[in-house]
Structures are given as C-alpha cells and as structure tokens.
Amino acid sequence: MDTEELRLPLSRTANERLHAMVPGGAHTYAKGDDQYPENLAPVISHGSGAHVWDVDGNRYIEYGSGLRSVSLGHAHPRVVEAVRRELGRGSNFVRPSIVEVEAAERFLATVPTAEMVKFAKNGSDATTAAVRLARAVTGRPRVAVCADHPFFSVDDWFIGTTPMSAGIPAAATELTVSFPYGDLTATEELLTRYQGEVACLILEPATHTEPPPGYLAGLRELADRHGCVLVFDEMITGFRWSEAGAQGLYGVVPDLSTFGKALGNGFAVSALAGRRELMERGGLRGSGDRVFLLSTTHGAETHSLAAAMAVQTT
Known part of the structure; x- marks a missing residue:
C-alpha cells in the first residue's frame, strides 16, 4: 500500500x-x-x-504475527478462554501450582525427545540457561554459535558478538566463537582448533531453507565425538516445523533445546528442555555442583502455562 x-x-x-x-x-x-x-x-x-x-x-x-509469537492468530478463542479461566483462580503462588505439573506433562508428551522441561518467560533466559548448563556439565568455557543465524540472546555471551556490543566486556565476547550453517568440515575444524574448550554448539536447526541432507545428524556425531553439548534453538521452529519442532521433523535429538514464541500464542512463556542427566544439574536430585538454571518470579504464571497447553491441543 x-x-x-x-x-x-x-x-x-x-x-x-x-x-x-x-x-x-x-x-x-x-x-x-x-x-x-x-x-x-x-x-x-x-x-x-x-x-x-x-x-x-x-x-x-x-x-510478522507478533514477531512470530502468535501462531494461531490474535485473540484465538480457545487460548483466550484457557487464560481467562486461570486468571480467575490466581496467577502466581508461593509454591508450584497444579498447572505447572499439567503444563510440564503436556509439553513432554508433545516433545517426546525431551526428558525434562523448565519454563520461563522469554527466549533469552532459556538459551542463556542452556549455555550455562553446558559450561557446567563440560567444564569448558567457550560457546560456539551458528554465524548464519541472527539472534540467540540479549545476554553478553551473544550480544557481545553483534554491532550493538557497547557495554559488554571483551572477555565475555572472546569466549564465543562461530561456525557456518551446513558446513560440517568447518565446524569440525573449529572444534579441533579449540580442542577441549567448546562447551556447546548452539544453532537454529532449520530456517527458511532445509538443512542439507545428513547435516543435523552430522552435528550430533561431531558433538558426541568432541564431548560438547548440542543445543537446538527452536524459538522459531518449535510448534511450527512439527508439533515437536525441527527435532521431531528431522529425527535428530539434541542434548538441550529451547522453545518460545509460538508456544504461547503471544503470551509470555518459554521453555528449556532436554536430557534428564543434564537438566537435573539444576535440580535437587542431581549430582555435582548445582547449576543456577532458571529461576524467575513470573516463570510459571498459570495463565501463560494455560495458553501454552491450549496451543498444544489446538
């Protein structure tokens, strides 16, 4: 127009x-x-x-659908009704609500490649928690991000690599390295160059183009061989490429994955999901030093979790 x-x-x-x-x-x-x-x-x-x-x-x-967070359309009646129902029952309590149980069960049934899940309010908190957890379980300092994907977090480990890096110490940025999407040879060269230093590979498993044949499986093999954590950022692909995201469509299981945007149809909810062995490091039943994984006052507001459950059944 x-x-x-x-x-x-x-x-x-x-x-x-x-x-x-x-x-x-x-x-x-x-x-x-x-x-x-x-x-x-x-x-x-x-x-x-x-x-x-x-x-x-x-x-x-x-x-743009609310920066791609509105997956079912604005004011979808089933989502709005689920939210309205919980708002009348209270939105936040001093102990976990039964909605947290139901939302976790629903998520893990929808994304069966994950064994545990923790909810938050935005994608940056979830991806940064994944990075922190990867560093803790590997004892390694470096993070390898996919250079061809535009955004992972507002936190220093990523924003320090962008043109808007003012205010971020160089020491934080120096620990973040990058690899090109679709190029297993270059990624292996990176892991070899920083042998024993890379805690995780983090990337969007798919974008507007399909991953090359065997690429995601190749990354899985590289991560296993070099002892680093494979993290899929499914903020865009989650609940779009399939109900279980790109990992469900392509059949490659990451160690950790992060979800948001489409999960709540515009309501603020995100998720960090992954292998029990890793996720328990942020809990009370794991071994080793406990990781401060995710803890936010509003991370499990009942109405946002109700919106997420409605999305997964619509």
Whole structure:
C-alpha cells in the first residue's frame, strides 16, 4: 500500500509520545521505527486472527504475527478462554501450582525427545540457561554459535558478538566463537582448533531453507565425538516445523533445546528442555555442583502455562 494513502495522525502522535519516554520508541528493538519503511510507523490498537488495526483505524495483515509469537492468530478463542479461566483462580503462588505439573506433562508428551522441561518467560533466559548448563556439565568455557543465524540472546555471551556490543566486556565476547550453517568440515575444524574448550554448539536447526541432507545428524556425531553439548534453538521452529519442532521433523535429538514464541500464542512463556542427566544439574536430585538454571518470579504464571497447553491441543 502506498504510504501516502494512509492516514496516520494518531499513530504519529502516539509514536512521538513513545520516543519521549521509551528508548527507541518501543520496548522491543524489532518493533522499532528503523525496522519498517520510512513514514510507516503505525501504533497498534488491537488484533484479531491474522489482522491488526492501528489507532487510526487502518487494518493490516500482520505477516510478522507478533514477531512470530502468535501462531494461531490474535485473540484465538480457545487460548483466550484457557487464560481467562486461570486468571480467575490466581496467577502466581508461593509454591508450584497444579498447572505447572499439567503444563510440564503436556509439553513432554508433545516433545517426546525431551526428558525434562523448565519454563520461563522469554527466549533469552532459556538459551542463556542452556549455555550455562553446558559450561557446567563440560567444564569448558567457550560457546560456539551458528554465524548464519541472527539472534540467540540479549545476554553478553551473544550480544557481545553483534554491532550493538557497547557495554559488554571483551572477555565475555572472546569466549564465543562461530561456525557456518551446513558446513560440517568447518565446524569440525573449529572444534579441533579449540580442542577441549567448546562447551556447546548452539544453532537454529532449520530456517527458511532445509538443512542439507545428513547435516543435523552430522552435528550430533561431531558433538558426541568432541564431548560438547548440542543445543537446538527452536524459538522459531518449535510448534511450527512439527508439533515437536525441527527435532521431531528431522529425527535428530539434541542434548538441550529451547522453545518460545509460538508456544504461547503471544503470551509470555518459554521453555528449556532436554536430557534428564543434564537438566537435573539444576535440580535437587542431581549430582555435582548445582547449576543456577532458571529461576524467575513470573516463570510459571498459570495463565501463560494455560495458553501454552491450549496451543498444544489446538
């Protein structure tokens, strides 16, 4: 649509108000003005299904689907009803709720390649927990990230490798190395160069292109041979490529995997899942030094977990 045809006076006013109070004019960088065509900065009023409306009344097809977090469409009735039901029963308690039991059981039934799961609110917390756990169980300092994938975490170990690295000590960044997607030879060379130093390989198992034949299985073999942890970031692929994500579609089981976005249909919920032997290091029944895995006040809000369960049965 020609932006000259759009009338955005209320959006422009609201946008200026945002910039006056919020750095970047949005609480998420991916929602910022610099991510969209010049002079097209609508401020959203509401959404339904695949459509959203701005505060000026213009309707759009939201191809981005809430930064790909809205898997079933805005305000999906089954999800909304599940959330509403839990909101009337209390959203957060001093001890685990029965919803945490049910949500964990539902998740592990949906993603049977995982043996344990822990919920959080955002993807960065989950991926950083995976990295911390990998470092703890291997005793190694370095993290190998896929260079061809755009984003893994807001935390220092990853953001220090991006152009927005201000404020991050070089010592944190130096421990992160990279490997190219689809190139097993280059990855093996990296693991050999840093023999005994790489704690984990972390990557999106698939993107807009299919993984080369045998690639994911080859990574699994490399991780096993070099003694590092294989982590699949399934923030995008989870509940999209298959119910169990890319690992379910391609039949390659990672040691750890992280989920979010589509899991809650827009509600804040993410998950770290994986092998019991590793995950128990963050619990009370594991051996070795306990890992501070994930612990957030709002990590198991009942309404977000109810949304996740509704997504998995819709």
